[in-house]
Amino acid sequence: MREIKLTVLTLASTVIPGIGQIYAGKMFKGYLMLFSYILLIAAGGWLTLDSNHNPLTGIAYLIIAFLFLPLWSWLDAYFSAKSVNSPEFESTRKQTKDPWLAVFLSGFIPGLGHAYLRKWLAAALFFGIAVEVKIRTIKKVSRKVVYPRHIWGQRRKETQRCLNL
16 A cells, blocks of 8 residues: 655645645546636636626636635645555654645745744744745835825716716
8 A cells, every 4th residue: 555645745736736636546536626626717717808707706716716726625635645544654654743744834834844843943034034025015015006196086086977977
């Protein structure tokens, strides 16, 4: 029986939903997720760009494809691998720190993977850098968005004129 590392499957499912399930031997579920992913992206892109349809419907499809389907795929890939692995392999896996899990955790919050490996200085450094970059980005963007009052006044008058017709 082939033993499967959980974090490898979840990372594979991060890239393309369904790949982790296919690798774990759950072919039908994996191909269903992969087909759903491709179909949602195609339909979402078409509905967003087509002028005859409401673009919000397409955006909703894309949100499902890029946010919810990968989350479901990650969790399902994890539990699919756990169900395939032997109890001995699972107990051995839980006794050691998995570097792939550290990479996976760092994808969510910078420094979290280092904290998992108990490298506290590196964890604090990466987390601090990420927070600083985010703060500077927010400050830079908020300075650029400036709307002169006369433009808002013109837009308001144009909108009122259109509604009165």
